[in-house]
Amino acid sequence: MKKKLYKLIAKLNKTILPSYSKQQLDLSKASKLQMALIGWRYFITKKALD
Numbered sequence: 512m513k514k515k516l517y518k519l520i521a522k523l524n525k526t527i528l529p530s531y532s533k534q535q536l537d538l539s540k541a542s543k544l545q546m547a548l549i550g551w552r553y554f555i556t557k558k559a560l561d
Contacts, residue, residue: 517559524552 528548536545 514559514561517555520555521559524555528552 528551531541531545531549538546538549541549
């Protein structure tokens with residue numbers, strides 16, 4: 512059940528949140544909000560794949 516929830520959230524993240532890798536964002540120049548979004552997407556993706 513949890514894994515299905517994380518997969519659903521991952522799909523929502525993909526459609527709603529911006530992709531910084533496609534924008535070629537330099538992580539050293541990213542703002543705190545951008546870093547938080549990157550961390551959130553990483554966390555959800557990791558949980559969805561486990």
